[in-house]
Amino acid sequence: MTALIQKPWIWAWIGAVSMWLIITIVTDIGAGAEVMSAAASFGTFFVIVAIGQMFVITLGPGNVDLSIPACMTLSATLAMKFMNGDPSLLLPGLLISLGVGLVIGTLNFLLILFLRIPPIIATLSASFLYQSTAIWSNRGLRVKPPELLGDFAVAKVFGVPFLTLAALVLTVAMAFLLHRTRFGLSVLSIGQNQKAAKLAGVRVERVRFVTYVMCAVLAAICGFFLAGFSGGAALNMGEQYLLMSIAVVVIGGTSVAGGFANLTGLWGASLFMFLLVSMLNTFGLSAGFRLIFTGAIIVAVIVISGRKT
Amino acid sequence: MRDKALVSMSGVEKSFGAARALTGVDLEVARGACVGLVGHNGAGKSTLMNVLSGVIKADAGHVSIGGEPLDASYDTARAASLGVRTVFQELSLCPNLTVAENLRISHPSIKGFGWRKSARNVIADQLDQMFPGHGISADAEVGSLSIAQRQIVEIARAFSKVESSIELVILDEPTSSLDQNTAAQLVAFVRSFVADGGSVILISHLLGEILEASDQIVVMKDGRTVAVDAASNFDRDRLVRDMGDVLTETSKFGGRASTKQNAPAVISGGELTVYPGEIIGFAGLSGHGQTDTLVRIFEASQGARNTLSVSEPAVFVAGDRQTDGVFPLWSISQNIFVSSLERLTKGLAINFAQAEDEAQQWQKTLSIRTPDMKNNILSLSGGNQQKALFARALGAKAPIILMDDPMRGVDVGTKQDVYEILSQEAEKGRALVWYTTETDELKHCDRVYVFREGKIMAELSGDDLTEANILSNSFDKEDA
Numbered sequence: 001m002t003a004l005i006q007k008p009w010i011w012a013w014i015g016a017v018s019m020w021l022i023i024t025i026v027t028d029i030g031a032g033a034e035v036m037s038a039a040a041s042f043g044t045f046f047v048i049v050a051i052g053q054m055f056v057i058t059l060g061p062g063n064v065d066l067s068i069p070a071c072m073t074l075s076a077t078l079a080m081k082f083m084n085g086d087p088s089l090l091l092p093g094l095l096i097s098l099g100v101g102l103v104i105g106t107l108n109f110l111l112i113l114f115l116r117i118p119p120i121i122a123t124l125s126a127s128f129l130y131q132s133t134a135i136w137s138n139r140g141l142r143v144k145p146p147e148l149l150g151d152f153a154v155a156k157v158f159g160v161p162f163l164t165l166a167a168l169v170l171t172v173a174m175a176f177l178l179h180r181t182r183f184g185l186s187v188l189s190i191g192q193n194q195k196a197a198k199l200a201g202v203r204v205e206r207v208r209f210v211t212y213v214m215c216a217v218l219a220a221i222c223g224f225f226l227a228g229f230s231g232g233a234a235l236n237m238g239e240q241y242l243l244m245s246i247a248v249v250v251i252g253g254t255s256v257a258g259g260f261a262n263l264t265g266l267w268g269a270s271l272f273m274f275l276l277v278s279m280l281n282t283f284g285l286s287a288g289f290r291l292i293f294t295g296a297i298i299v300a301v302i303v304i305s306g307r308k309t
Numbered sequence: 310m311r312d313k314a315l316v317s318m319s320g321v322e323k324s325f326g327a328a329r330a331l332t333g334v335d336l337e338v339a340r341g342a343c344v345g346l347v348g349h350n351g352a353g354k355s356t357l358m359n360v361l362s363g364v365i366k367a368d369a370g371h372v373s374i375g376g377e378p379l380d381a382s383y384d385t386a387r388a389a390s391l392g393v394r395t396v397f398q399e400l401s402l403c404p405n406l407t408v409a410e411n412l413r414i415s416h417p418s419i420k421g422f423g424w425r426k427s428a429r430n431v432i433a434d435q436l437d438q439m440f441p442g443h444g445i446s447a448d449a450e451v452g453s454l455s456i457a458q459r460q461i462v463e464i465a466r467a468f469s470k471v472e473s474s475i476e477l478v479i480l481d482e483p484t485s486s487l488d489q490n491t492a493a494q495l496v497a498f499v500r501s502f503v504a505d506g507g508s509v510i511l512i513s514h515l516l517g518e519i520l521e522a523s524d525q526i527v528v529m530k531d532g533r534t535v536a537v538d539a540a541s542n543f544d545r546d547r548l549v550r551d552m553g554d555v556l557t558e559t560s561k562f563g564g565r566a567s568t569k570q571n572a573p574a575v576i577s578g579g580e581l582t583v584y585p586g587e588i589i590g591f592a593g594l595s596g597h598g599q600t601d602t603l604v605r606i607f608e609a610s611q612g613a614r615n616t617l618s619v620s621e622p623a624v625f626v627a628g629d630r631q632t633d634g635v636f637p638l639w640s641i642s643q644n645i646f647v648s649s650l651e652r653l654t655k656g657l658a659i660n661f662a663q664a665e666d667e668a669q670q671w672q673k674t675l676s677i678r679t680p681d682m683k684n685n686i687l688s689l690s691g692g693n694q695q696k697a698l699f700a701r702a703l704g705a706k707a708p709i710i711l712m713d714d715p716m717r718g719v720d721v722g723t724k725q726d727v728y729e730i731l732s733q734e735a736e737k738g739r740a741l742v743w744y745t746t747e748t749d750e751l752k753h754c755d756r757v758y759v760f761r762e763g764k765i766m767a768e769l770s771g772d773d774l775t776e777a778n779i780l781s782n783s784f785d786k787e788d789a
Contacts, residue, residue, distance in 0.1 A: 193632075
């Protein structure tokens with residue numbers, strides 16, 4: 001029990017479970033089951049982008065990818081426009097989406113490496129470029145996904161969204177990558193002490209490159225399926241994912257200072273964030289109050305989780 | 310009439326989990342005396358000093374300073390008000406602030422309008438008085454200074470005369486990064502400081518320095534004191550005996566038979582050439598380009614284009630543990646196998662069982678003092694952390710080993726073991742490049758390059774490899 005309480009991800013899960021209990025008690029068990037299912041669906045998208053963000057943040061102080069929303073939008077817009085509702089183009093569409101992720105990740109990294117711009121500025125300013133490209137390509141119109149993609153994105157197996165299952169598999173694979181492979185340990189070492197990592201033979205820039213590309217590719221994939229899920233690519237589709245990707249990583253018990261990460265907490269934190277907003281909705285609070293409350297809770301979590309180290 | 314003993318500690322005990330760091334230590338420091346404290350890594354010296362300076366609380370025992378018994382509320386602020394100042398083994402300056410600003414941090418009594426000016430004057434005077442010719446500006450940002458210069462600033466800061474009293478200065482391995490000339494300046498200053506009635510506790514692995522600077526010497530071993538006597542009753546041999554070490558003085562300068570193998574050079578460029586199987590020393594005053602050259606060799610081995618050509622992979626043993634070496638969140642074994650990840654990868658994943666096995670082997674080979682290699686690296690004393698860094702480099706199997714003054718804070722016995730291992734590695738055909746601030750260690754080298762102002766001034770080998778030749782090439786001709 002004490003071992004469990006010391007796990008960095010436990011607070012996110014405690015938070016998620018308490019939010020769910022409150023909602024279920026205030027309404028009824030039927031609504032509770034419904035909100036859980038919705039949380040799983042929406043939480044899946046949070047988790048996919050948060051995995052990439054987690055690897056980036058784990059690289060250490062200053063590393064963060066703020067281009068996630070723009071990357072999602074551009075990937076979804078270009079892919080949806082290309083497919084233009086034709087289900088036979090689904091695979092090429094997905095490849096376009098992946099390509100967008102690869103290009104954006106590479107561009108982000110090149111800005112950081114060669115122009116020596118801090119990642120926070122590089123990814124934020126490059127965002128305008130990506131977002132503008134999305135606007136230019138489609139003048140802000142919503143592009144509908146092929147029906148097949150829409151069906152797939154909401155498909156369920158034994159009541160569990162298929163995408164959620166896929167994201168669970170992805171999570172396990174990424175946990176393996178982080179904790180069991182040379183790449184994962186390299187990321188963790190860089191986050192603790194970049195200079196020491198370099199002198200210990202870790203190929204620092206190579207690892208950073210792969211990490212930023214991976215983050216962008218995950219955001220691109222997330223944008224692709226989110227467009228299927230929500231009925232099309234829209235310019236503001238990635239909006240809430242900027243704050244969400246970072247909040248989920250931090251609440252999930254990953255160290256903001258870098259060098260320490262876990263994936264279990266990402267799920268707890270994703271569910272927590274969705275359920276928190278749902279709970280505030282249940283109480284019928286205004287949007288403004290909801291935002292203030294959300295912010296306050298994130299701050300509180302960071303303070304509490306920072307205390308133990 | 311004031312009590313003659315300034316500090317008196319009796320029966321001090323301290324445990325960290327299962328490890329008993331101090332098992333009932335008695336220590337007295339008289340006013341106007343310098344007490345030398347020696348012992349193995351992990352003998353408890355630093356822990357004892359942490360208790361005395363209020364950083365940690367003892368589990369049991371009595372401590373009094375200036376005749377006043379200390380209670381549980383004793384902390385670093387109380388220590389400062391009693392006139393106890395400490396220079397820690399791990400440097401504690403803020404790298405983003407200037408030298409003068411760092412003085413202000415530890416001495417809040419410097420305040421009001423123009424504090425910057427008075428801080429600047431105090432630290433500059435102190436530096437000039439202690440280390441003539443130091444060449445450090447009070448306005449220099451600490452981060453831009455070499456590690457040796459930082460150590461000088463840290464020492465000068467501790468001795469600075471400000472409003473608060475100064476009764477006792479604890480120097481925990483103050484000379485580990487200093488060259489001989491600067492270390493001698495410090496010893497001279499310590500003597501004049503105690504002659505004026507101050508007290509000093511000096512911890513060092515350099516026995517000559519301890520014998521020269523101290524009035525009284527205390528030898529610690531396994532968390533207790535094993536010998537206390539006037540310094541004049543000690544000599545090098547007795548110190549080593551009391552610490553429980555066997556010092557083997559086999560090799561002399563230039564006495565090492567070259568193991569150079571008939572193969573093309575692995576490092577070449579400018580005056581520098583290194584062949585497989587050689588142990589190459591980098592000498593000279595600290596901060597004269599030795600570390601930079603090692604880093605450039607390392608970068609070239611990773612494919613960076615610079616003036617050096619390096620044909621084989623290299624590993625680096627950092628001397629500045631905190632900034633260049635240790636991964637603070639990881640266990641000892643993780644800190645060791647981080648450089649061997651490629652070799653340990655079987656299929657997709659790292660073979661952790663093998664990695665832990667190898668770490669246990671290293672624990673035996675280098676006698677790393679810990680109950681469990683899965684403990685956090687920071688649970689080790691400084692010298693033992695350094696051993697882990699050695700294990701990291703030796704385990705990586707790269708043909709070139711670069712060492713950046715790696716023996717900082719390592720005890721005499723372990724040093725002998727490491728020298729032995731290094732010589733075996735050279736025989737196996739590895740090339741070792743070794744920067745050291747301890748002239749004695751150059752005995753173990755085939756050839757030595759002497760650096761001055763970033764350039765190689767001389768290459769010495771065989772009969773030319775003498776302390777006199779090293780010194781004369783380290784200094785400007787006018788000084789020599």
